[in-house]
Amino acid sequence: MNMARFWFRIGVCTTIIGLCIFFSNIATQGPSSTVGGQFSTGPNGTWAELYVPLLSGSKEIRINVPRSFEGTLYIFDYEGTKRLVEDGIREPILEENFKGSTLVDFALSRRGAYTIVIESHVPQTSQGTTGIVQKGGIKADMLQDSAIVILVGLTISGIGGALKIIRSHKPTHNLSQKQACALACLEIAVGFVSIGSFICE
């Protein structure tokens, strides 16, 4: 198999993978689910739990604690968790004070690893439960990722196709075959980048 055909096939395969991710996401739309469990904090202590992954979309977190409990709920994304652990810097994507049992609505733009931290403001040991309800529906971030995979696949197959066309024609210009290949690849890449940026906008 020559290189042009090889890259064309790789591009086609990548496009197919992207299309299948797209359709599998649309076909099922993801059922709703609830994750969570019990927690316990010491006097004025903190409790943290890592969730892998929390999917994108709207969510609600239910916190069941005694009426006398006062605390703050933090949600950290992946980078925020790293910064919290490494330097102790708190940069949560959500911060909410609460007293007694509460229900907090929030939305995530991307799936990923998130850390839920509950900080107790009462001077005794407290126990409670948390539950995150993830609602079903089409995941926009997954669709976006599949679109990127499709775009990459089309670019690769386009480059493969261009290589094939260039190799099968005799040059009618002053460029060498390598220069012509490079120019064609550059033109295709620029074309796809412009299409991609247009889609993203």
Place this chain on the structure above:
Amino acid sequence: MTDNRFLMNLSWELKNLFRFPFPEILLALFTFTVFLPHVSTYSADINLNDVSSQEITGQIAHVSTYQGAFASVSAYLPLAVLGSIFGTLAFAYEIENGLLMVHLSHPTSKRAVFLSKWLSCFLVAFVTLSCTLLFFTFLYVPENSFYLITNSHLTLSLMLLAAMETFVIVSVTVSFSIFSRKASVSLVGSFATLYILQLLSQTSGLSYLPPASFYSQVELLFHAGSLSMLFNSSISLVFAAFLAVASYLYFSRRLELA
């Protein structure tokens, strides 16, 4: 000369099975089944004062790969369908139509022909399944991809799992194909066998049959498994190895071509 001939046979078989659109269809089916949303969010308590970011990243990478490994079992049916087709095309179809006679009229041994055909069937399924699983793992938590590249033991475990699953399927389909010698019998028979195995493992709770045994392999590779898990995961592998050896011996010594 024989080694050279083996490589020539292998490249010929690979060209046959990797021709358009076999890998594309495999990829499409695997991706669709593996990427159907498996909503299973993992959660773990962490002690913020006693954990490093490296440990958190490692934990996330482990979960991503484990979920990918778990999702690989849902590719069992497409693997069974395509495995039956490849096994039939490589062996039974050629035996039935006399194409194998043409192969063997060249200065080559039956062993080389068998190994090249078996390897090509294995490779086409293994490469496509691995690609799909790696895509799944890297897209599961996208921030984590760099860790997965630098710590290759997780991705290698995933590929080992794909290899074990493919080995079981290809061994069953190829042996069915060689012993039946008829394309239609091989195609329907090997798929029916694999489908019945799946039904039995699901309905009768026989966890040493595939695909239930694949779950034990996942647990063994990614968590410390028990003795029963070792038993469940090794039964299908041992049986597949037995089938592969039996079909190799039959093909290289007993197979008579009319």
